Amino acid sequence: MTSILTLQGIHKTFEAGTPNENHVLKGIDLTMEKGDFITIIGGNGAGKSTFLNSIAGSLIVDEGKITIDGKDVTNLTANKRAGLVSRVFQDTRMGTASRLTIEENMAIADRRGKSFGFSVGVTNKQRQVFKEALKRLDLGLENRLTTEVGALSGGQRQALTLLMATLKEPKVLLLDEHTAALDPKTSDMVLGLTEEVIASQGLTALMITHDMEQAIHMGNRLLMMDNGRIVVDVSGEEKANLTVQHLLDLFKQKSGRALNDDALILG
Ligand SMILES: Nc1ncnc2c1ncn2[C@@H]1O[C@H](COP(=O)(O)OP(=O)(O)OP(=O)(O)O)[C@@H](O)[C@H]1O
Numbered sequence: 001m002t003s004i005l006t007l008q009g010i011h012k013t014f015e016a017g018t019p020n021e022n023h024v025l026k027g028i029d030l031t032m033e034k035g036d037f038i039t040i041i042g043g044n045g046a047g048k049s050t051f052l053n054s055i056a057g058s059l060i061v062d063e064g065k066i067t068i069d070g071k072d073v074t075n076l077t078a079n080k081r082a083g084l085v086s087r088v089f090q091d092t093r094m095g096t097a098s099r100l101t102i103e104e105n106m107a108i109a110d111r112r113g114k115s116f117g118f119s120v121g122v123t124n125k126q127r128q129v130f131k132e133a134l135k136r137l138d139l140g141l142e143n144r145l146t147t148e149v150g151a152l153s154g155g156q157r158q159a160l161t162l163l164m165a166t167l168k169e170p171k172v173l174l175l176d177e178h179t180a181a182l183d184p185k186t187s188d189m190v191l192g193l194t195e196e197v198i199a200s201q202g203l204t205a206l207m208i209t210h211d212m213e214q215a216i217h218m219g220n221r222l223l224m225m226d227n228g229r230i231v232v233d234v235s236g237e238e239k240a241n242l243t244v245q246h247l248l249d250l251f252k253q254k255s256g257r258a259l260n261d262d263a264l265i266l267g
């Protein structure tokens, strides 16, 4: 069986050869099978976002090899990986175009990885598909297809972004603290939706979070990153039995110090 995502010996250094040289990824190895849902925690600057960026192709790694669905993507740009990977960021404005309508945004998502250009024609057939998809959000957006996305609330917008990211099934879904900017209730709504979408489509996903309870209760595998390395990798029964205290202890044991994370939520 081919693994959906593999990373072997990944290294990334920023500003190499300058006094600010920063070796951020120090040999990352990871294999994910279809349907794996990984949560990632770690301190500030541990390299979590850089790790996801290297999968998305928004940065090219210095060393190592990355494959997605058996295809070597190591040196492909983010655009060239767009048919394989989709992502949702913390900033609710990043995944959608404010001045375009809901249906125009969805039409662009529907073409992801196919062609470039900014033609936003929407067919009646697409409209039906979009309406059905939007109904799943239960936010009434299916009746607002021609509303500009800029008029939506942060939570509505992030729910739409998630829907768009998964409209054309990606091989890998990347979530970088995608609910961190939302209020607790809206965050719960988007997280519930996240679980539902991932489970119903059997998606392979990685989600960065600062919330220890979220990291424990969501997904089937949990990674802790520290100083450019994966220091903890638990799954199955072991993950199901984790507690926040156990995780903090594990981090200390593996890294030799307490978890340093300004945004840490202990639950
Ligand atoms: N494009 C870049 N150019 C230079 N340095 C960068 C770049 N992106 C990240 N870094 C540096 O790499 C290190 C790791 O950053 P990264 O964003 O991956 O951390 P993180 O684990 O996501 O942290 P946080 O929890 O604060 O989001 C930091 O020191 C950061 O300043």
Ligand SMILES: [Mg+2]
Residues within 6 Å of the ligand: 048, 049, 050
């Ligand atoms: Mg980050």
